[in-house]
Amino acid sequence: MNLPPLIQSFVLHFGEMGSHWGINRTVGQIYALLYVSDKPLNADDIVEAIGCSRSNTSMALKELQAWRLVKLQHLPGDRREYFSTPEDVWAIFKTLAEERQKREVEPTLTMLRGAIMETPSGDAERHAQARMNEMYQLIELVTKWFADIRDMDVETLQKLMKLGSQVQKVLQFTQSIGRLTGRDSGKEA
Amino acid sequence: MNLPPLIQSFVLHFGEMGSHWGINRTVGQIYALLYVSDKPLNADDIVEAIGCSRSNTSMALKELQAWRLVKLQHLPGDRREYFSTPEDVWAIFKTLAEERQKREVEPTLTMLRGAIMETPSGDAERHAQARMNEMYQLIELVTKWFADIRDMDVETLQKLMKLGSQVQKVLQFTQSIGRLTGRDSGKEA
DNA sequence: TCAAACTTTCAGAAATTACTGAAAACTGGA
DNA sequence: TCCAGTTTTCAGTAATTTCTGAAAGTTTGA
Numbered sequence: 001m002n003l004p005p006l007i008q009s010f011v012l013h014f015g016e017m018g019s020h021w022g023i024n025r026t027v028g029q030i031y032a033l034l035y036v037s038d039k040p041l042n043a044d045d046i047v048e049a050i051g052c053s054r055s056n057t058s059m060a061l062k063e064l065q066a067w068r069l070v071k072l073q074h075l076p077g078d079r080r081e082y083f084s085t086p087e088d089v090w091a092i093f094k095t096l097a098e099e100r101q102k103r104e105v106e107p108t109l110t111m112l113r114g115a116i117m118e119t120p121s122g123d124a125e126r127h128a129q130a131r132m133n134e135m136y137q138l139i140e141l142v143t144k145w146f147a148d149i150r151d152m153d154v155e156t157l158q159k160l161m162k163l164g165s166q167v168q169k170v171l172q173f174t175q176s177i178g179r180l181t182g183r184d185s186g187k188e189a
Numbered sequence: 190m191n192l193p194p195l196i197q198s199f200v201l202h203f204g205e206m207g208s209h210w211g212i213n214r215t216v217g218q219i220y221a222l223l224y225v226s227d228k229p230l231n232a233d234d235i236v237e238a239i240g241c242s243r244s245n246t247s248m249a250l251k252e253l254q255a256w257r258l259v260k261l262q263h264l265p266g267d268r269r270e271y272f273s274t275p276e277d278v279w280a281i282f283k284t285l286a287e288e289r290q291k292r293e294v295e296p297t298l299t300m301l302r303g304a305i306m307e308t309p310s311g312d313a314e315r316h317a318q319a320r321m322n323e324m325y326q327l328i329e330l331v332t333k334w335f336a337d338i339r340d341m342d343v344e345t346l347q348k349l350m351k352l353g354s355q356v357q358k359v360l361q362f363t364q365s366i367g368r369l370t371g372r373d374s375g376k377e378a
Numbered sequence: 379t380c381a382a383a384c385t386t387t388c389a390g391a392a393a394t395t396a397c398t399g400a401a402a403a404c405t406g407g408a
Numbered sequence: 409t410c411c412a413g414t415t416t417t418c419a420g421t422a423a424t425t426t427c428t429g430a431a432a433g434t435t436t437g438a
Binding site: 052 | 395396397398399400405406407
């Protein structure tokens with residue numbers, strides 16, 4: 001690896017983090033490198049910077065593309081492929097959330113639905129189904145909500161987050177207004 | 190493995206999911222088993238149900254305890270240790286969020302702070318620092334917000350989530366009220 | 379203090395995952 | 409069409425992680 005220490009520690013950290021996240025080290029490192037780079041990089045730039053093999057780089061880039069985390073572009077008069085990350089950190093965050101939703105949450109919900117549908121034979125299975133249903137409800141609520149806020153514009157989202165738990169007060173306030181004017185402030189009860 | 194199909198598919202699914210999450214298969218399986226079980230289980234019950242070795246079970250339970258995801262208890266007149274998961278799925282969710290925060294987010298923030306403090310030598314490093322700073326700001330905002338909502342009571346949290354993106358309207362509404370009465374509705378601009 | 383009932387540790391085996399180099403497969407001009 | 413430049417595939421190897429059995433450790437009650 002041949003990088004300024006500042007960038008190297010960032011790249012190495014993301015490599016390590018990858019392991020804790022089921023992402024292989026090289027993929028993490030390459031993503032980190034592209035994230036901080038001030039220009040798009042080609043595969044050989046990456047090999048040079050990270051110190052891994054050309055084929056490993058190719059695999060890792062394919063993985064990152066499958067996650068929609070890197071953009072592929074061509075530079076005029078250069079046949080090589082150049083890679084970069086989106087500028088907007090919020091967009092990156094949203095992409096990550098969407099992909100994890102698709103790859104991990106959806107299959108889990110499908111499995112849970114299947115299990116909840118089965119006819120239980122005995123108390124143990126009845127209890128298990130009830131537990132699975134609790135989990136199902138929680139995941140569905142949280143992911144619907146995530147999808148909702150994911151589609152907000154960044155401005156509103158930041159405003160909401162900065163408001164933090166004070167949003168409670170706003171809600172209570174609005175609900176009393178709702179009661180006064182006879183309108184319901186939420187989708188459901 | 191010796192379990193009703195209903196429960197077995199749940200247990201196996203969590204084993205697989207574990208891999209995508211940097212958690213080993215046995216740990217995932219044992220957690221799933223305890224989650225759906227209608228009574229606390231001891232290590233031998235788990236060995237019997239999952240079909241792994243006694244020592245592996247011991248390791249996995251230690252890991253789950255470190256994550257505060259299982260409770261250890263003793264049954265009267267029985268020297269063995271019995272394990273169970275908390276009843277409340279929201280509590281589980283919160284624990285998970287807290288532990289990931291502590292293990293993954295905190296170290297990342299520390300690394301970023303360190304890198305941002307360094308004196309850059311050249312444009313590339315200056316750019317890298319700017320990018321790291323963007324990431325730092327995002328992570329800090331999101332995690333502060335998470336900490337905030339984590340501490341809400343479940344009732345309020347569910348209300349908020351069901352409201353979804355409609356919270357925007359509430360915010361806009363409240364902000365115009367704020368303007369009219371000359372008060373600011375948020376912590377910051 | 380001993381023994382029985384459990385739990386934990388740990389070194390090595392097994393399984394899985396990551397990585398490499400060489401070869402194959404593209405791709406866009408000449 | 410061919411060729412030079414480039415990317416991808418893949419079989420084998422290396423590294424890492426997981427799992428096991430045996431042994432050591434712990435705890436409780438007699």
